[in-house]
Amino acid sequence: MNAREARTHWFLRDRLGMFIHWGLYSIPARGEWVRGNERMSKEHYMTYFDEFDASRYDPKVWAKAAKAAGQKYAVLTTKHHDGFCLFDSKLTDFKATNTPAGRDLVREYVDAFRAEGIAVGLYYSVIDWDHEDYPGYGDKAHPDRDNEAAKDKPIDFDRYLTYMHGQVKELLTNYGQIDIMWFDFSYDNMTGEKWKATELVRMIRSIQPNIIIDNRLGGNIRAEEPEEYAGDFFSPEQIIPPGGIVDVNGHSIPWEACITLNDNWGYCSEDKNYKSAKQVIRSLVECVSKNGNLLLNVGPDAKGEMTCESLNVLNELGEWMRLNGDSIYGCGHSQLAKPEWGRYTQKGNKLYAHVFDRGIGPIYFQGLKGKIKKARLLRDGTELKIEVPWMAEEYSDISGGAFITLKGAELPDEMDTVIELELF
């Protein structure tokens, strides 16, 4: 087992995490890019700083919701692109401790999630629209991108890097063991050594030897010999990669799709385009069937509460996970071809058949004739019979396959009926 495999072992077993985007942008409630998208002035943005009170922020409630949903790890935006810090950084005044909230909100998050046994991840944006030494004018997304007044302002990017490295050091020194460092993100020439990424990653691993790091400092995690800063896992955003993620030799590498519940990461009061629990469950199954994880995002409101819509989805997800989690945790890709009625996940000799579309009649398992020792409904343990339907040989080629007949009471639940097959 190489070092990356050893570090990511728990992560690939746990499969499902909670992503949380929360910050000053939750007040205007038009998504986390509001300052950049609207080219908002610092002066205007400071009005949110002056009123941010986090009055209903209770991460113990978030942690309980995550736990009940079956989420085994979490990632919180400690600083997004706007540069505002939820933690008590000694290196800036632009932090939660100086708002009406008046406290270190990262500390409370770490304590609350750890208390529920949930692994703790920290999101940190290497992009920073607030720091005076981060390039603004001409940068494609920066609020000052076409602000003539910012055009000739000299910047000292090394000063920014010292700041950024210093904040990462604070985050990894002051809160005990941190399980995931989630950087966001490299683009164009802002990538790799532009961030002094090798130095950064060495510092991180010297403080937190077991931490896992995403692949967004740049580099090529899929290469034969990835850069030291290329990270431990690949992080596709808002997409489940069709063939999973493999390295240049075709071997699966750790990956995690980050997907938000509606169409924004940060709170957006008008965005009611939430995915259903059924979509979320099937997406999770899709990820696991390709050896991947799902990091599911919620955007709590300005006061710190998750939306009803999010909580409803998490509740339904949790109920399904409670009964069917055995087909997710510790599971991965099966060598069997994708079945026409759904997906497979597998853990050793336990094969999990996720029946999305049953239609009528028995379910057919290509290639499994004589190979199934026992079949049961995962949700309640009901034994299922393997039987050849009447006249089946005469109207289809069933060589090598097995049939399982479901009775009326065993009809699929709306989300995904899981059949556990114990193989010989």
Ligand code: H79
């Ligand atoms: O935090 C969430 C998003 O806010 C953040 N990542 C997730 C987890 C994210 N924001 N944007 N993106 C990821 C991709 C955006 C890319 C673009 Fe651009 C922004 C394309 C054009 C503007 C920056 C400038 C990158 C390319 C040019």
